[in-house]
Amino acid sequence: MIKAGIIGATGYAGGELVRLLANHREAEIVWYGSRSYIDKKYHEVYQNMFRIVEDVCRDDNLEELAQQVDVIFTATPQGFLAGILTEEILSKVKIVDLSADYRIKDVKVYEQWYGIQHKSPQFIPEAVYGLCEVNRDQITLSTRLVANPGCYTTCSILTVYPLVKEGLIDVNTLIIDAKSGTSGAGRGAKVPNLFCEVNENIKAYGVAGHRHTPEIEEQLGCAGNCKVMINFTPHLVPMNRGILVTEYAKLKRRDDGELPSWEDIRAAYDKYYAGEKFVRVLERNLCPETKWVEGSNYVDINFVIDERTGRVILMGVLDNLVKGAAGQAVQNMNLLFGLKESEGLELVPSFP
């Protein structure tokens, strides 16, 4: 039985980790870290866990934690883990970091977009970007540190990855218009996240400056072997869960001067995702809906070619708390310990 500790167990992503691990057959949580609720019963913070979790919340003592557990999930603000991580800790325990601290390889880019100094850049090189479908072979028994991708990022990258990899689009024409449920904004008590402010409302935010932008650019640059510069615009949608990305890009013409056909593009998706359990490329003409993946680890993807404009429109959806956070973290944990990748993640989407 793998012993797991969570730092930040009372945020929404932390709470989802607790939900998922409660049904995991090979892992158990032994440390519910939550600086805000120390000594309070976990189920007093999340009443849904009444009679399921009896533990109390504990402080964020990474060193003590490293002694007691096999894996630590850090669902913490940016800069937290980077500020306290040491070689000693990493020598004792595996870490799946749900923050952005080790996602971006170029530390200058990190510092510029996040506006903070990175306190432990020495661990960046060894951190694996935990997008399992892309980097599975790097997430192994010997991996110590996984940077769990962001929610927008996971959805944005997986939706377009095969097309970038296969050179089907001009990646610098890529525009990603993303829409997220409100749990992505966290459980902090702020006026803009109040029910009456979010309900019956939609808005863009972080336009041209959202921090998931460089993460997407770096990963797509890696896939396409080129420098990538995109527009990424997130929007806040009045629903709890779910992300939808709508992506636009110019198709590159084939050697015969024609646009790639539907079959060409579908073939690219199949090449990378045919064997993927958690990526579902939909049947022709279906538009993905966030509701169809709610509560599950699936990413649903589809595309439409616009012959008139020569663009392809891609759509991808996931549950931001599952595949966009806790689910992917568990998927990474499974890989890190050589378990069945889908253990604890055989979640059937809930409808309605």
Added chain:
Amino acid sequence: MIKAGIIGATGYAGGELVRLLANHREAEIVWYGSRSYIDKKYHEVYQNMFRIVEDVCRDDNLEELAQQVDVIFTATPQGFLAGILTEEILSKVKIVDLSADYRIKDVKVYEQWYGIQHKSPQFIPEAVYGLCEVNRDQITLSTRLVANPGCYTTCSILTVYPLVKEGLIDVNTLIIDAKSGTSGAGRGAKVPNLFCEVNENIKAYGVAGHRHTPEIEEQLGCAGNCKVMINFTPHLVPMNRGILVTEYAKLKRRDDGELPSWEDIRAAYDKYYAGEKFVRVLERNLCPETKWVEGSNYVDINFVIDERTGRVILMGVLDNLVKGAAGQAVQNMNLLFGLKESEGLELVPSFP
């Protein structure tokens, strides 16, 4: 492996049965009945089941079905099962009926409230009212027909049952004010169920005439060994899932002339529910919230004594599609076949 067939597999309750049985280790669905979608792939009707269910929908042939399966779930309109059930069918297969056809023992009461003639009253006596926490010992390997309780009914009865049983309240002062999410209204295409009509709106309906009333009255009468007449008022709430009942009743004074104490009432709950996995009586001063049980088979209950008025206010919540329909149906199936009662129902509530 138990073979199950569902008639009405494409309604919301039917869909939830499919979701729950997909993760059940001892049962599998072999017949997805849906008269409206015959020959259509099930996942075309519920896209969330893409890659999970590959079957096509089939007609409602109860006789053929009885040959092929061990248990039939009928998630059908009132009168459907009563109209076609025969001794021959019942001799071959167990039936868990999610409609009201066999819930009410007094056939006249059924015919009066439902406004239809009961076509097979001969099976009413043997049908067991499948409220597992109350009638567990009647749901056995030899039971052939289970009347799965209604969603409002399950919540209403379980919330007040121990107090009636223990004679703590004057049951004829009982008023049940119930609030339900919209999935309870089904998937029929009707103007009053459109998003724009339900959203940002709340209303009562079926006032003084809702069909779950006699079902509650019969069961509570049975528990209290007296004739019961209550007011039950359902309301439509702009949310997908969840039922909350708020119940009001006059407390009977104890022999010493005092009102029952908090401890008295709590003891009554503990007497009946202390060992119940799916009933959670909350800690003092907590009000149940539908969100805390969403997606699970739990019923959460609590109460407040109002010394001023001598009334007790009870609150109970459940997920109308799980404990209020499909979850309880699975619980009944487990009992019918001697399986672990919670098999397939170890569902952790999802939040947010």
Added chain:
Amino acid sequence: MIKAGIIGATGYAGGELVRLLANHREAEIVWYGSRSYIDKKYHEVYQNMFRIVEDVCRDDNLEELAQQVDVIFTATPQGFLAGILTEEILSKVKIVDLSADYRIKDVKVYEQWYGIQHKSPQFIPEAVYGLCEVNRDQITLSTRLVANPGCYTTCSILTVYPLVKEGLIDVNTLIIDAKSGTSGAGRGAKVPNLFCEVNENIKAYGVAGHRHTPEIEEQLGCAGNCKVMINFTPHLVPMNRGILVTEYAKLKRRDDGELPSWEDIRAAYDKYYAGEKFVRVLERNLCPETKWVEGSNYVDINFVIDERTGRVILMGVLDNLVKGAAGQAVQNMNLLFGLKESEGLELVPSFP
């Protein structure tokens, strides 16, 4: 042109006052008080008012304000106005107080339910309880202080008032089950009011202890000329605006031993509300819906007699920010200055 000042202009009720007065032909706001946003432009706090209100927010200086305006609306926390009100202020300006400070005549009851000491009980006797449909003749040019009723209270009282007045019900059997949209909880940044906590959720709160209880009891006691003790249970509903009350009471039998007829009860409503612009008693068999009064000053009411139990079930709806707060405050202002009572309140409900 009446000059009006608002203290607490940036809460939801204050904001609604600004919306309503913007279209009032006889009044204008000259002071937008908001301690939290002093010197900030009002439309920076409420972007909907961009280009409509150019003023900046100002401090809560009641004395200076009394010099400059004809009427002050206080949309402030309990205890605020009571703590600073003086005879000198009242000699200069009329006040419509949206808080509870002067609603309850019995100061001990106020202090007990609100848990604070009343700092200026000397003004309680002269304060008029501003439920216009009931106390219209006391709200006159010579009235200085109006206690604007609470949102739950307005809805609860108006729904049952004629039946109490006419002695049709046993008022001590009255149970009020109320459901409110979330704007009633105010704009404070608290976790329980976050979108993800309220959305897809319903719960009771303040059970047996909500502060609107004594206000309802006092007013109904006054109407029925008897001591009244009721149960009042509020619930939080995932919608922005609207209150629905469902009320239950035993009907008193007539001299002939029969229950009052539908016509009897309807006649009672007509007796008090036939000429009321803002109270709409619906046609038989229609259940009021909050959506049908949204954005307007209407209260919609209807009732059902349950012959089986001898109870009448009453339903009433209003928009908590309009008739439940700002609309009623404007209605009171109109009466205070001898204007047409409906001036600025000819608001057509918005649907959907």
Added chain:
Amino acid sequence: MIKAGIIGATGYAGGELVRLLANHREAEIVWYGSRSYIDKKYHEVYQNMFRIVEDVCRDDNLEELAQQVDVIFTATPQGFLAGILTEEILSKVKIVDLSADYRIKDVKVYEQWYGIQHKSPQFIPEAVYGLCEVNRDQITLSTRLVANPGCYTTCSILTVYPLVKEGLIDVNTLIIDAKSGTSGAGRGAKVPNLFCEVNENIKAYGVAGHRHTPEIEEQLGCAGNCKVMINFTPHLVPMNRGILVTEYAKLKRRDDGELPSWEDIRAAYDKYYAGEKFVRVLERNLCPETKWVEGSNYVDINFVIDERTGRVILMGVLDNLVKGAAGQAVQNMNLLFGLKESEGLELVPSFP
């Protein structure tokens, strides 16, 4: 007093017309046309209008209607008006058509995108495209037929119009990602519009084929004096009202090789909208929110320059039933009859 008739008065747009005209000082509705509800009282269809509208619904007799009224609003399906419009009718009455029948000048484009034959193309040339802010001088006392723009179209065009007009962007790089509340889908009873299907869900639809595309292209082509081909993708959002468009385009470099500055773009907006009552270009760095214009005739617009990618991101919001339908129709009526353009439209947005 202008006499108005509505055909399609019981759809959502028709209902909004009724709401707006109820407070219009110069016009009154004398004919509530609704084929589905003939002889039924209007307020039985829309209970919010109880005691406000006493009329019954009437059939769609355009000829009789033309005799009785000064202006007809047709809030009807595509093809309806084109199928019955005659010179005789137009000689008697002005028509504001809320359908698409006369919006597109190129009848072939209309027939291709709408898949129906245009039955009266002879009236297309005289029809004025009623986007008041753009074509105000063509909407005059002598105008007989106004094609009221679509909801997506109004928002999409007004948001980018000044930039196209001033040649600041490469219009063929324009991508419009639009998000709409569900009232845009109409009041038809269809499963995809049920509460449980829309709530907690977001999806794209009509990808690369939505009928508002050619309307936007024609108008922008007209503004930019060039052929325009864009991508337009609508999305369904779980809210009742509101449209948000997020638009992306490559900025053209200035003669000095630099990108246009913020001031350059702002100046373009000011050039066209400085005097416009209903277009609010927001202060720098604010993102428009649909909630801030709800219930009003405003369009709120803003933009962000992304120096990295050389694109400008535009955002625009409106209430789809007001400025996107009924409000703009009233605005057109005001112009057609020489009234104050904002008469009946001084609607303060409602929040929350």
